[in-house]
Amino acid sequence: METVIKVENLTRRFGDFVAVDHINFEVHKGEIVGYLGPNGSGKTTTIRMLLGLLAPSEGQATVLGYDVFKQSEEVRMRVGYMSQKFAIYDDLTTLENLTFYGGVYGITDKARIQHTLELVGLKGHEYTLTRDMSTGWRQRLSLGIALVHEPKLLFLDEPTSGVDPTARREFWDLIYELAEGGVTILVTTHYMDEAEYCERVGVMRDGKLLAMDTPTALKRTIIQGDVWEVYAHPLERGLDLLAGVAGVDRVGLAGDHLRVITRARADADGGVRPEALQSLLTEAGLGVEKIERGEPSLEDVFLSLAK
Amino acid sequence: MTDYLVNATHLKKSFGANQAVDDISLQVKAGEIYGLVGSDGAGKTTTMRLLVGALRPDAGEITVCGYDVLKQVDNVRAQVGYLSQRFSLYEDLTVLENIRFFAEVRGLSQKEWLPRSMEILEFVGLGNFKDRRAGQLSGGMKQKLGLASALVTRPRLLLLDEPTTGVDPVTRQDFWQLVIKLVSAPALSGVEAQAPQRPSTADFAKSASSSAQDGVSVIISTPYMDEASRCHRVGFMKLGRIIAEDTPSNLRARLAERVLELRGDPINTLRHIAHHDGDVEDVAAFGDKLHLRVKEGRARAVIERLTGVIAAEGATLLELRLVPPTLEDVFIALSER
Numbered sequence: 001m002e003t004v005i006k007v008e009n010l011t012r013r014f015g016d017f018v019a020v021d022h023i024n025f026e027v028h029k030g031e032i033v034g035y036l037g038p039n040g041s042g043k044t045t046t047i048r049m050l051l052g053l054l055a056p057s058e059g060q061a062t063v064l065g066y067d068v069f070k071q072s073e074e075v076r077m078r079v080g081y082m083s084q085k086f087a088i089y090d091d092l093t094t095l096e097n098l099t100f101y102g103g104v105y106g107i108t109d110k111a112r113i114q115h116t117l118e119l120v121g122l123k124g125h126e127y128t129l130t131r132d133m134s135t136g137w138r139q140r141l142s143l144g145i146a147l148v149h150e151p152k153l154l155f156l157d158e159p160t161s162g163v164d165p166t167a168r169r170e171f172w173d174l175i176y177e178l179a180e181g182g183v184t185i186l187v188t189t190h191y192m193d194e195a196e197y198c199e200r201v202g203v204m205r206d207g208k209l210l211a212m213d214t215p216t217a218l219k220r221t222i223i224q225g226d227v228w229e230v231y232a233h234p235l236e237r238g239l240d241l242l243a244g245v246a247g248v249d250r251v252g253l254a255g256d257h258l259r260v261i262t263r264a265r266a267d268a269d270g271g272v273r274p275e276a277l278q279s280l281l282t283e284a285g286l287g288v289e290k291i292e293r294g295e296p297s298l299e300d301v302f303l304s305l306a307k
Numbered sequence: 308m309t310d311y312l313v314n315a316t317h318l319k320k321s322f323g324a325n326q327a328v329d330d331i332s333l334q335v336k337a338g339e340i341y342g343l344v345g346s347d348g349a350g351k352t353t354t355m356r357l358l359v360g361a362l363r364p365d366a367g368e369i370t371v372c373g374y375d376v377l378k379q380v381d382n383v384r385a386q387v388g389y390l391s392q393r394f395s396l397y398e399d400l401t402v403l404e405n406i407r408f409f410a411e412v413r414g415l416s417q418k419e420w421l422p423r424s425m426e427i428l429e430f431v432g433l434g435n436f437k438d439r440r441a442g443q444l445s446g447g448m449k450q451k452l453g454l455a456s457a458l459v460t461r462p463r464l465l466l467l468d469e470p471t472t473g474v475d476p477v478t479r480q481d482f483w484q485l486v487i488k489l490v491s492a493p494a495l496s497g498v499e500a501q502a503p504q505r506p507s508t509a510d511f512a513k514s515a516s517s518s519a520q521d522g523v524s525v526i527i528s529t530p531y532m533d534e535a536s537r538c539h540r541v542g543f544m545k546l547g548r549i550i551a552e553d554t555p556s557n558l559r560a561r562l563a564e565r566v567l568e569l570r571g572d573p574i575n576t577l578r579h580i581a582h583h584d585g586d587v588e589d590v591a592a593f594g595d596k597l598h599l600r601v602k603e604g605r606a607r608a609v610i611e612r613l614t615g616v617i618a619a620e621g622a623t624l625l626e627l628r629l630v631p632p633t634l635e636d637v638f639i640a641l642s643e644r
Contacts, residue, residue, distance in 0.1 A: 032594070163346045166545075190474075193532055196593050197592070235491040254487075
């Protein structure tokens with residue numbers, strides 16, 4: 001497998017503050033990798049180093065075989081970057097925006113611009129003013145702008161924030177097509193809905209890369225117990241009672257019910273059976289409507305790692 | 308009088324040619340968390356502004372806490388707390404001074420707002436930060452201060468317009484725990500009397516509701532499904548309409564036994580195979596797995612058939628099983644109608 005990003009012991013300090021703390025990872029050609037973490041966790045600092053905009057304090061990184069610090073021009077010619085905050089000119093049309101940004105990269109080939117329009121599904125909307133377009137369409141245009149110079153690696157910064165699941169799905173279908181065509185994609189986000197779409201997800205916190213794996217593997221390895229959705233009333237009392245049960249890792253309020261995560265599976269040593277939760281609550285005088293098995297989410301993974 | 312805290316019927320609002328809200332009716336009960344879920348531009352914010360009387364509808368009627376929003380807007384506002392997407396705090400003022408400002412604007416005297424503020428600050432976890440300048444708070448703490456300011460008038464209805472946009476998962480989790488505690492304030496019943504006391508939270512949540520039985524009601528807007536799943540009831544919004552409304556469990560039940568998760572290798576081959584199955588309505592890629600939506604009653608048949616086809620094509624099947632549908636699956640299925 002061709003390695004597109006290789007990061008070794010990458011570290012960046014700002015004074016005493018360690019923004020990125022000895023991180024290591026590799027991304028292969030055609031992969032879609034998510035980089036998940038709260039604001040200030042070191043996501044953006046990492047990306048800035050990968051783009052050669054910021055020198056590391058320690059460690060090294062190569063992108064597409066080029067050293068990002070010594071050959072940053074080579075890197076930047078071959079990567080695309082799409083951000084929510086990216087400037088689309090509102091009073092220009094779709095085509096004018098693309099032509100303008102193409103020009104920034106020295107692309108004047110009309111066929112290339114047309115091809116990009118088709119690729120992101122904006123054919124037929126060449127002459128629409130971008131201010132008249134929905135958020136979903138504007139995101140496609142932003143993607144088109146990031147793709148006009150046919151990059152081999154694409155950085156996406158919260159690409160689908162603020163759109164509904166339908167628009168998000170359509171956008172991701174485009175991304176999967178690009179990846180199938182050999183483009184490598186790195187997505188930074190703090191939204192679980194977005195991270196779920198990535199093939200592998202890295203979790204950043206306080207400058208450290210805490211884990212990187214497929215969403216399925218993260219859920220299995222980090223959440224080693226069961227998830228129970230407990231419908232009991234009153235909720236707050238249930239919260240207190242369940243939090244005190246040995247073997248319960250975490251209890252949270254989830255709207256009209258409680259979400260319980262145990263340390264071990266029900267049939268394993270130290271596991272908690274739903275019947276035990278049921279009788280505990282009933283004996284304390286709470287009404288228990290039902291207890292259902294839940295699926296671990298990436299949010300559960302994140303909260304477990306963040307502890 | 309109705310049993311509903313919010314009762315809006317056939318609301319319409321257009322801005323020029325844009326029909327922002329197109330015949331929306333919604334009812335919210337006391338103690339309920341209602342989620343307006345949809346993309347930017349779906350009409351969520353406009354709906355909220357209509358509910359608080361900040362905008363006049365072109366058609367329709369709204370009562371909030373029994374008051375007619377069109378005729379008794381001052382009575383309505385006295386009952387409502389509103390946290391907008393871009394709420395403003397005075398960065399040079401301390402936490403407590405910010406709350407004081409919001410309280411005095413709403414006509415509360417110091418005798419009223421001071422003890423109440425301390426209670427609220429304890430509740431949101433800012434009790435130790437009352438003298439810190441707002442500008443020196445983290446993003447999550449600013450959010451909590453915003454919530455505290457919206458609560459100082461002891462509203463019966465709290466409107467939260469995308470309150471967790473741009474906030475990290477841990478902070479979001481904290482924020483939601485507060486919102487849920489606020490509404491789940493137990494009635495002053497015998498059960499509650501025996502409950503282990505967590506004074507600040509329980510006392511505040513109790514006093515926050517104007518009558519002993521009712522918790523605060525919350526209407527919250529969000530484009531995110533993980534947030535939607537925390538609401539008691541959800542209205543899916545698209546193009547100014549509510550296309551479906553129910554509890555998260557009932558919405559998921561609409562697709563019960565109809566969503567399969569497929570994992571294996573190579574994923575693109577699996578996707579093509581699934582697409583060609585006559586009983587598969589939709590194939591969605593989710594990172595390292597696929598979600599297949601199958602026709603009603605066909606899950607078993609699809610599992611058997613695909614297992615055979617995948618083996619025959621020489622691809623690897625790691626897992627193919629029925630999974631509980633997500634709200635995302637449901638929203639997409641509904642949008643296709």
